[in-house]
Amino acid sequence: MPRPLIAGTLWPASPEHSAHANLRSALARLHQAGRQALEIGTAEVRLAPETTVDLHEARRTALHILASAEAGRLPGCSVLEAIEALSADLLPGWYDDWALLEAEDWRQLRLHALETLAERLITARRHADAVTAAQAAVHADPLRESGQVCLVRAHLAQGNPSEALHAFARYGRRLHDELGLEPTERLHRLVAGLAPSRRGDGRPAR
Numbered sequence: 001m002p003r004p005l006i007a008g009t010l011w012p013a014s015p016e017h018s019a020h021a022n023l024r025s026a027l028a029r030l031h032q033a034g035r036q037a038l039e040i041g042t043a044e045v046r047l048a049p050e051t052t053v054d055l056h057e058a059r060r061t062a063l064h065i066l067a068s069a070e071a072g073r074l075p076g077c078s079v080l081e082a083i084e085a086l087s088a089d090l091l092p093g094w095y096d097d098w099a100l101l102e103a104e105d106w107r108q109l110r111l112h113a114l115e116t117l118a119e120r121l122i123t124a125r126r127h128a129d130a131v132t133a134a135q136a137a138v139h140a141d142p143l144r145e146s147g148q149v150c151l152v153r154a155h156l157a158q159g160n161p162s163e164a165l166h167a168f169a170r171y172g173r174r175l176h177d178e179l180g181l182e183p184t185e186r187l188h189r190l191v192a193g194l195a196p197s198r199r200g201d202g203r204p205a206r
Contacts, residue, residue: 002044009098055106058085062113069116079129082117086110087136111137111144118150127158138167142174145187152190161194 007019014022027040037051047053061075061082068075075082087110090103114137121130131154137147148171155164168183168191175181 001046003042006045012096054085054088055090058088059106059109061085062109065113065117065120069120074120074124075117079117079121079126080132083114083129083133083136086114086117087140089140107140111140111147114140115146115150118154122150122154122157125157127154130154131158142171143178145171145184148183149187149190152187156190165191165194 003023007023011019011022037048039046039048061077064077065075065082090106091099114133118130118133118137121133134147134151134154138151141147151167152164155167168187172183175183
């Protein structure tokens with residue numbers, strides 16, 4: 001990337017000369033690993049040829065999972081390594097507009113991939129791995145119902161109705177407390193018949 005573009009992106013509120021000075025200072029203070037990762041020229045800065053980017057690899061993993069699911073098979077990679085790669089937020093604590101947009105794009109992709117992976121693992125009867133994938137999706141977004149559905153289904157497939165009810169109850173309470181909502185009929189149907197009729201906050205109906 002051209003140095004002026006980098007400076008303007010990282011310090012958009014600063015005058016041009018200040019932004020350039022900030023970039024020079026930041027590059028000068030790089031530790032050894034940072035210097036090895038970059039090729040710093042007078043006009044531009046680029047990644048060194050041997051540098052890998054974890055986000056690029058994680059995105060490839062997510063897309064591989066989705067493509068494999070469309071073909072009706074599990075991905076040809078370590079499931080636990082895939083879950084780990086899909087469990088990390090992008091640039092947590094960064095609030096620049098460009099960073100927030102990239103982080104949200106990545107969040108949506110990884111959640112979709114985790115939920116898809118959980119469903120494929122349930123179908124393959126790899127229930128423990130399915131629970132792990134679904135839990136990673138729920139951890140990433142506790143209020144997203146599709147992830148909660150995966151988790152409840154994984155617990156039920158593993159033969160743990162009590163765990164399914166506990167997951168449903170936790171979600172119902174949190175959804176009610178934070179948004180004033182209740183789980184949809186789809187999630188209620190999954191736990192129907194496991195216990196006396198329950199309200200959206202997870203407590204028995206009176």
